[in-house]
Amino acid sequence: MKLITRVTLRLAIVLLPIMIIWGTVFFFYMVKEINDETDDSLEDYAEMLIRRTLVGKELPPPGNGSNNTYSIEPLPDSAGNGATISFKDRRIYIHEKKETEPARELTMTFLDRRNNAYRLVVSTPTFEREDLLRAIFTHLVILYMLLMLTILFVTAFIFHYSMKPLYALLRWFDKYQPGNGTDNMPADHQTQEFRKLTEAARHTIERAESYMERQKQFIGNASHELQTPLAILGTRIEWMIDNTTLTEEQFAELSKMRQSLHRMNRLNRTLLLLSKIENNQFPDRADIDLVEIINNEIGIYSEIYGDSIKCSTKLPEKFIVSMNESLATTMITNLIKNAFLHASEEGTVDISIRKGELVIANNGNEALDATRLFDRFYTSGKKGSTGLGLALVKSIADSYSFKVEYSFKESKHLFKVRF
């Protein structure tokens, strides 16, 4: 869930009950005020009627257009011993309208000069009040809802606006790839927190890149520095083999040393090549026909493996890819070598190019660990394998943004390169 959604949602959850409570309190306060007003006007009316009765003035006719009704009736003596006043909500029948309406009714007792008690009942219909309250209620609800929506909208807008630097930073992170550097990193210098965050991110990335750079340099330098001692060792062993009289045992030992050294040389050379690919030291490109390279390699490996491995191809006339020639050869060679090397006895190797995709397949028994297959020094335990071949393929493909995939289908290891 996005932060902005979460904040808005939480705000809504908190605001809704508060708004409801506010609204309710306000509504009931309004109801009370309106009732008080009604009661006041009833009291005024009642007072006017009593005054008129006491001074013997004519009372207004019952239906005087105000919808107010009243009645005065004398009470037995025993009942009237003081002025009482009470309000009541009830439904009354209004003659003019000929229907029953809710009304507010005031009942009062009063004494005249001769101490005769009377009861005065005054009522006023409350449908206006009901209408008013209904209108207030509707408007209250609408207004409070609008208020809440406005608050949420404004909050979301301001929040989004304020968080712009963060989103810019996050977008930058999405696009970031190791080695890109921090040059285009968005920076906000106005907000303290974002400034700190940007600084921390920049710092972390710069440190990571410098570690990576140093590691790359270390591998490159180490391989370089090893070249001369390896040359010395090799040359000296060779000199002993060529120029001194050795017993058969000594010769065998030296030969084995030389073979190990040869392997070490190859490993070192491959590491150098890897570090050079990673440092983009193969900038020149040309239009390379992969079909030509493939056919050439198949020729070599068919010669080496003879009839024990059957190789079939489905290749177009030409397949031109723009890349460095020696890297193209290295990539194709390693894939084909890998296929021949790991095809079992009496096995098959199938090579095809279709829809811009090179597929090299060899038969096998079980799927390999696809997550580690392209790692350096991951080997299947086959003798003579450096464990760098597929790492090299991956590294070359990455440098040209080609996709290399491994899958295992129908007892076949499939290596796909999408150009």
Place this chain on the structure above:
Amino acid sequence: MRSLKNRSLLNVNEDFKGKLNEEIRFLVILNTGYMKLLIIEDDNSLREIMQRALTTEGYVVETASTFFEAEDKIAGYEYDCIMLDIMLPDGNGLKLLEHIKSLGKNDRVIIISARDSLDDKIEGLNLGADDYLPKPFYMAELSARIKSVLRRGTTAVSNTMNIDNISLDLNSRRVTIAGKEITLLKKEFDILLYFMQRPGHIIDKAVLAEGVWGDHIDMADNFQFVYAQIKNLRKKLTEAGADNNIKAVYGFGYKFCEATE
């Protein structure tokens, strides 16, 4: 003592220079070994073993360990071939190469570099180097490169290669043994050429496979294809009565030497 003797012989050779045509000169040089080499390499151990190995092969070998020492020697003497390490402590070897060429010298130059970098290679070859050999290398390989570079210097014989009664024509890829032409398959020819460039060296089969089939042949567990080719080649050489042949050495490698050895 040895170097003095070589130097006087070299002078004799200098006298001949004018009289002999280039082919004879090359053959004399190749067979007697009075070629003068300069090794410019800052690593003492490597320099020493290179000198020892190349002296054993019959060359007169001088060495320099620094840029200035090398500059001195180049200015003062003529060399047939200079092996130049381009990473020197007191200067870039490529500068030295430029210097050699600016002096208008004909010295052949083979760059030896721990930086197996394409840029260096291209720059070096552009500056007039004759070959580029990345470290680590085998002496047999260096020796073959030196021979090949020296051969290129003598244009008249650049197309044929002779050892005793075996003669290879590199252009037409024809093989003549004791005056009679024999037919070799493509790989058989390549193998024979490889051995003839490295006579007397014991060649590991993995190195041979890489040299003939390409760098990426590194299947240590399968050399059946090498055995088969060599077996056929040896048979053809024996049948034709070649003086030299490929000899298996304890099963670890091969050596090109006299057939009777």
